[in-house]
């Protein structure tokens with residue numbers, strides 16, 4: 342009798358513990374792991390994670406479970422933008438930037454994090470923020486204080502004195518010190534250690550000049566091979582990856598030789614760079630949409646004539662080189678540089694990736710499974726598979742027929758919680 346009571350009470354405890362499920366049904370889902378569109382999608386979620394993915398027209402749910410009926414829609418894994426600046430404002434370029442404190446930028450970033458998530462970008466790699474504001478934002482999102490995508494952050498980027506990323510606008514008798522300005526291998530190693538100490542998930546370095554900085558030559562190398570090797574060795578020893586901003590041909594080559602995990606922009610990459618990236622498995626993250634914003638609206642947003650002139654030499658070459666890299670089969674992710682252009686417009690880049698050589702499936706894979714791999718998060722994000730976080734988005738229609746429908750994401754779920762419907 343006692344034993345029967347025990348069994349009954351154990352059963353009772355078990356049934357009260359077994360959690361209600363959320364079931365999403367839709368016309369189809371994009372299986373990025375196998376490169377297929379699967380008709381009649383049914384995804385079951387418990388807590389934060391996916392527990393079942395099926396192709397079935399069965400829409401029944403058990404009592405207590407929640408059914409989300411997204412008929413007419415296609416489901417995709419929440420997408421990943423591998424190059425954002427959530428604390429930057431698209432309307433605050435050039436000298437205007439000097440007028441805003443890092444704290445103010447962080448508060449502003451709260452809104453941009455939410456806009457990014459609502460656009461269907463459920464994870465970002467944030468590449469460069471002052472005063473570790475990105476670390477604070479990541480932690481605030483993870484603890485539920487504010488709403489935003491999963492963030493993987495670099496802290497302040499590393500750059501040389503006078504290089505892209507240093508503050509070169511003010512004259513020498515109005516000195517400013519920019520966090521992350523380092524010269525020489527040991528100084529660079531120290532900054533890597535400091536970034537790791539204060540919570541960076543990865544390291545961002547500026548290997549060459551840039552478009553939006555004063556006085557840097559966009560094609561010229563800045564960090565030497567020796568400095569970059571020191572950074573990569575230290576970062577990898579500490580278990581973090583390295584992303585290298587590099588437009589110029591020589592700087593791209595040396596960054597790849599040094600062993601960086603991804604090259605950002607990669608604008609003037611040549612055949613040798615493409616071949617070496619392919620051989621070493623280095624990812625390219627080419628922001629091929631942003632040129633339209635810079636040349637179209639940049640002047641009104643405060644971008645200097647010097648930077649506009651540089652952009653005119655970069656944008657179209659970068660797009661042609663994107664095509665070459667795709668054809669060569671280099672590993673590619675989606676990095677947009679959102680923050681230079683408005684947050685929430687991230688996925689406008691997908692249609693440009695298709696225009697310049699990718700199939701719609703390749704563009705979606707770049708923005709999901711490949712990005713997850715570069716983040717070393719493929720067990721958690723990037724696909725709609727059992728065990729992954731329930732980061733799910735939905736669009737009306739079939740994105741493989743028209744990739745631009747990703748610019749209007751109707752439904753966003755992050756970790757099993759609906760954030761937009």
Ligand code: ARG
Nearest residue numbers: 551552553628631632655656
């Ligand atoms: N942050 C980059 C830089 O200043 C933006 C480059 C944008 N242009 C481009 N075509 N991707 O260098």
